[in-house]
Amino acid sequence: MPEENKKSLTLSVKKLRKSFGPVEVLHGIDLTLRGGEVHAILGENGAGKSTLVKILSGFEQLSDGELHIGESSGNSQRIDVWNNSIAEQAGVVLIHQEFNLAEQLNVAENIFLGNEIKGRVFLDKKAMRAKAQEYLDILRSDIDPDSPVERLPVSAKQMVEIAKAQAKNARVLVLDEPTAVLTQQESQVLFELIDRFRQEGVAIVFISHKLDEIEQIADVITVLRDGELVGSYPAAELSKDDMARLMVGRELSSLFPEMPKVPAAAEIVLRVSDLLLQGNSAPSSFELRSGEILGFSGLIGSGRTALMETVLGLRRPAKENLGRVELRGERVDFKQLSAARNKGVAYLTKDRKGSGLLLEKGLTFNFSLFSLHKISKLLIDTKLEEIAFEKAVETFDIRMKDKSIVAGNLSGGNQQKLLLAKILEAEPSIIIIDEPTRGIDIGTKSQIYHFIGQLVASGHSLILISSDITEVIGLSHRVAVMYHGEISGVLEGEEIEEVEIMRYATGLKNKVSPQIKQNGTSNAKA
């Protein structure tokens, strides 16, 4: 424990309850946050973690219970009025699970939004820009403070959120699944920052479904299950297995299923040759066989998403007539995602909020949007639609207390499950999934992995893009690694192993164009 620090603050809730309309989602939670401690909150999707921290930071109002705040040395006092601006004044800063950035503004403007540095009359843009650069440097991030936020990939947006928190002089810093969209490296940089805050006596709340991370940085662990408090424990007392068991309430079976081997003679269902991505110099080629899971690994920005989106017609290739895409031997040139879908190819985007779900529309509406053709002739058969939705809720274990809510009110992990259900409802035979288990709890992850196992066992083929290297290794038959917009190697068998993958991902090794690039001229965006 660090020495007493005058910045330190203690924030606690007692018997906290929260209802949305008639539905109660938190049933009497007790929790105390202390300065200088990293307090992890664990729980399945929909357990109420985000709701709890939104209340702590004044974004939601509690329905019942008490909130106390105090300097860590003195007495704490009960607070009656607690909203977002009061909380920020007190130094409680929340980084939302779903980004809260002003998309039209640039990075620096976002970092100082509501917290602007003023000159004598106007805002001091220069000072803000310089400060923003400083915060980004601490994060070792190369994001340009002048670039508009809407153009940034999700991981960069998360970094901007974290930079923003630095500008706010937090005494209680709440991070709701900050690492879900970050690479391991980026996460480690974040942990260094968290460590520094901890030294300075800041109270930190950290939510994550990655148990390694919890093990690494938490001092205290609080577990929620279905809106109830399971308990708060010193982190040293819990193993990862304990954590999982407390969360789910039962023993977990193996995370990954047994994968059937792909016969050597299996048909090639998708062959991509010499496809050149926008802004790239080296073309990419790969093939996918029937019943195979082909993993795609690489750093963020290495071009995995760009490659798939080019194959699927969501982006145009750099040179129109160069490159070939063949489906079961037949040449195709998709110009629209609908063309790909009609040929049995589906794509799950990694940008759940921006391209995945209509957040202000209902669950069924979202669910069937990708597969409406299946349930309609002249008119949409809403009965069939309802039945299919009910079934998907079971299959994917989509949890909500109330089916009439809009998709944006589902918990983050359950949104992801809905998105997965939406894509698979089209019954594709070739499935390309980009970060499929982002923000999904460990129990459900295992369910999804087994479901994927069944899919390939029944002859489906899958391309799996994931920054979760355990996931790639645990599921893939072969792993293609991308570096600077090109495939630097396709690994098989023994080669599929973390260190080897990282060698290809960082450009140390390259099977395809063996001379190592000095300073990559390419700048593919993930």
Added chain:
Amino acid sequence: MPKLDLKTAGPFIALIVIFIIGVFVNEAFLSSGNLSNILARSSFIGIVAIGATFVITAGGIDLSVGSMAAFISGCMILLMNALMDSIDSMVVIIFLAIIASLGIGAVAGLINGLLTTKAKIEAFIVTLGTMGIYRSLITYIADGGTLSLNFTIGDVYSEVYYGVFLGLPYPVWVFLGVAIIGYVLLNMTVFGRHCFAVGSNESVARYSAINVDRVKTMTYMLQGICVSIATIIYVPRLGSASGQTGILWELEAIAAVIIGGTVLKGGYGRIGGTVIGALILTLIGNILNLTDAVSNYLNGAVQGIIVIVAVYLQRGAWRRD
């Protein structure tokens, strides 16, 4: 969910209130002649507004509808007058004019659609441009004056506006038909779902395998066709067209859509609301005609107030969600 009910029922309640005011203002209000007049008049704006509901739901806007109506009227009249010499049957002439009208409407909509989707110009600017173009074309064709329909044809054609079926004028039946088709199309078909999705978030729509450009273009074509239908029943009413035809229709149509609860920024639309919105606008005009309490000249002001109040109420209901 009482909140939701308020949102959908709001325009309907407003309609009833205004209707009751009408009853108190003047006995003549309830006469069957006046009522069927209200319905017939509201059908022009109503039909145009049903098209506008699609455009707005899918996230677009069409300011060109009034000029388009004037332009199509002019074309129809010119065509019918010209065909007088070569074709004997008035009915055939009118039929051909109707076909031509639908074609022009669809093509005009297609042009708006392609300019917004393929040339990637904002709908507001595109349709502001085409609005000016059609308006000036009709003024030019009419040489600054008025194009009049040949009387012989006019006599036959006037049946379309003045004719009555089961006690209601034909335009009311057309309005009803367009409304029902519009309702089914928007709420029960894949195309309708796609309109909601595109207006709600284009990127999500694209990643849901929706052909965004096609959906948007279709909404403008539907709008064009609706304008042409409105024109087909409007021409026999006046029997003429000029640079003044259809002036401010675009604003009335948009007002009807908004009063009806459709969200201007897209993603949410209601045909039933639009029908009610059109009725409310016509009712206000009618009531002001029947009373001395408020000058008829203030018609626009009252309509403006209603639009603002309607949106205020909708937003209020939203915030409580």
